[in-house]
């Protein structure tokens with residue numbers, strides 16, 4: 122009877138589709154699928170099946186076919202880390218990162234709780250200057266004073282971070298610095314161990330036998346378009362976080378060693394086109410002690426919060442775009458090779474190799490010039506390894522946004538496993554309720570599956586349901602903040 126409803130009276134395509142979904146066999150399942158995505162902006166649509174059989178009895182224990190879904194497909198979250206792409210998935214990523222960093226500082230998630238008594242520092246390393254930029258300086262007493270240009274810029278002034286004299290700004294150096302920042306960090310961690318041994322007057326071998334140094338770092342863009350790093354550095358005993366570091370491994374020793382390693386870690390880049398460049402850290406760096414249990418300025422929770430926030434930002438802080446600029450048809454080369462072996466100009470990008478014209482990008486002049494410089498350097502064979510076309514929209518930086526040494530704490534993968542196990546347990550509980558067979562630990566189950574990617578996004582009707590889910594989540598969070606429900 123409901124199918125006779127005249128849908129043409131309903132104007133909105135979303136509503137029309139929602140009515141169509143409501144008339145499928147199982148609307149509850151439609152809403153459940155959308156609810157499980159927790160507001161994801163652009164879910165992945167999959168088609169396929171999974172069948173689990175009992176190895177001994179050859180019996181099918183369970184099977185799932187996306188065709189059995191009311192809409193004929195399975196939706197999963199996009200999992201994007203970046204807030205500009207998917208606020209919902211990025212929130213989850215931030216929460217996971219928070220727990221990962223927090224575990225490395227206060228214990229938990231299989232990390233010994235004694236780590237909170239180990240020397241721990243929050244270290245910030247920056248890039249050197251490539252020319253003066255507009256900024257909001259303060260006096261030693263913390264009072265604001267005018268920028269070198271004479272003006273007092275507001276907090277959101279678009280010129281902040283842009284060079285005072287663009288014509289003489291070191292764009293080549295700035296892009297090359299971003300492109301080598303990850304390698305410079307790796308060198309820093311090696312030099313830190315050496316500097317520590319030297320500062321303490323011991324051999325590297327003796328130090329390594331008694332002390333482990335673990336790191337968890339994130340990259341953040343400054344307004345001037347250069348990345349800088351924030352890192353948690355922790356001292357452990359020889360067996361890692363379960364053992365205490367030796368008494369001579371103090372925070373003061375750590376601070377002294379960071380200073381030495383910042384000074385000494387250098388990379389030299391040689392190119393016929395741009396000459397010899399030394400890649401090094403800027404003079405401005407910070408080493409702050411992380412205090413246990415909230416008795417100091419920088420607490421475990423505060424540090425974990427910072428790191429989680431930085432981990433979900435990309436280059437947004439530098440005012441650039443969040444997508445690659447490489448033309449998909451010609452991979453940035455600007456030409457395609459025809460069957461005759463001759464080069465044909467790529468019609469999609471008119472030979473520029475760029476998916477979008479750099480002059481049309483919705484960015485400030487400074488970011489555009491960084492992108493342009495990265496693109497130009499990308500033509501030089503000596504910089505081929507840096508993949509500067511691919512990373513031009515990141516202003517040359519191609520490193521990982523967050524990384525940690527193995528000894529630091531749990532992994533994001535482990536946190537996802539916990540969540541998956543919890544979901545499986547919930548599904549089992551639902552099976553018991555429904556009177557379906559439950560897995561016996563003694564049987565050997567084999568799972569076989571085949572999945573193909575269909576598309577991304579929701580149907581218009583599902584989009585309306587997702588909007589409701591987002592609304593509910595926001596409402597819940599608001600209530601938690603106001604203390605109406607327990608957090």
Ligand SMILES: [Zn+2]
Nearest residue numbers: 161199207210
């Ligand atoms: Zn998502």
Ligand SMILES: [Zn+2]
Nearest residue numbers: 255256268270
């Ligand atoms: Zn200024």
Ligand SMILES: [Zn+2]
Nearest residue numbers: 448451467470
């Ligand atoms: Zn092209």
